[in-house]
Amino acid sequence: MSDITRMATVAALLGDPARANILTALMDGRALTAKELAYAARVSPQTASGHLARLTDASLLAMEKQGRHRYFRLASPLVGQMLESVMAVAGPEPGRINPWRGGDALRTARTCYDHLAGRLGVALADSLTEAGHVALTGDGGEVTDRGHAFLRDFGAEPVASKRVFCRPCLDWSERRPHIAGRLGAALAARCLELGWIARQRDSRAVTITPAGAQGFAERFGIDLAE
Amino acid sequence: MSDITRMATVAALLGDPARANILTALMDGRALTAKELAYAARVSPQTASGHLARLTDASLLAMEKQGRHRYFRLASPLVGQMLESVMAVAGPEPGRINPWRGGDALRTARTCYDHLAGRLGVALADSLTEAGHVALTGDGGEVTDRGHAFLRDFGAEPVASKRVFCRPCLDWSERRPHIAGRLGAALAARCLELGWIARQRDSRAVTITPAGAQGFAERFGIDLAE
DNA sequence: AGGATGGTTCGGCCGCGGCCGAACTGTCGC
């Protein structure tokens, strides 16, 4: 297969509207599930599954299994550059604004199911780890005695459930772990309860309130303004 | 039509092997005829014509009529950048060399049918014009009396024919006119006869011999080494 | 004028590939 044939193969992958929607939805570097991408592309989950398999086979996307979900992201920055260069040729309309609401807001703080992710989620995990309250290993996590006391004091009491208590969850924008499981959910719920964070409508982005900025700094030594 | 749909449309145009061959054949900035592009793409002239029409409609190619030929070239450098970025994603093979034999040789000097083009052809036209030997207008050209004497002295006597005697021909790499017609053919033939230039096999590129370098400098004040 | 050549248009064939319904696998949570 010649270079030109390979180029045509890649270009043909971008040439389908559904796949183009999938790729552009991932252009901000996030990783999304197959279902989210199916919705973004306005096709059924089966159809999206086929497209995602082809894009992954061609190494345009990278896939990582996470429980019963499969997260897809652009395989490399080169892919994003390619998309932008095609956009540059295709888009004669000047002054177009970023179509993704929120922009960097998602990278700063967002929900991952019921727990916190983004820079805030990772910083929270770092803080608890450094303080010796939790210990995150490769695929599990534990809370120390001091940690239990700290969490009780903070007001984050995980509900009783068979669900895993504390688990590291790879953060897709930061590429470092944040805290999932019941503990992660309890932390997020308590932050919401305290008014430190606020959810946004129709978005996974989370805003940090002034009270939250102060609270995260005092309790956890977190300052995201840097 | 949304931005993403437009991007998909453009990408789909690159996604066909025949069109991909056409576009890559034009990546060095030259302008080629429909037939040459059909050959490059290994498809019939009718098929190539259809592809070329679509590429031109989408403003990926620019077309210019030249007699009974139609020359196609990339519509803008953006298109070339796009092709390269797609190549970058598609081509995992490192260290690939430029597939176009000759490289810059074509831009320096080449034949355009039976006359000279490229930097040499344009320089020749400039020299003759500045010396008052020929006068090139928008779509025609004339040779002055002094010009006729000069050409006779040089040994470039156009053969008798109904073919147009002197005509400016837009040079595709220099974007400026060179001399075509019987006069252009006679000049090229004489330069070849004098051993100033040499044709290359299977290429439109022409090499300037040491004798040619000296001759062009002395007779025409041309120095392409700059 | 007549012939040669470059290029396009038309018509029809055919196959690739996108799409979805249905059924299946795997994971989670109770």
Place this chain on the structure above:
DNA sequence: GCGACAGTTCGGCCGCGGCCGAACCATCCT
């Protein structure tokens, strides 16, 4: 165990589009 949900695979439908033969138009050359 069960039900719910994410995701994939399979099968079949269907239409878009690439391809070429043939005819047609335009330009050049003699």
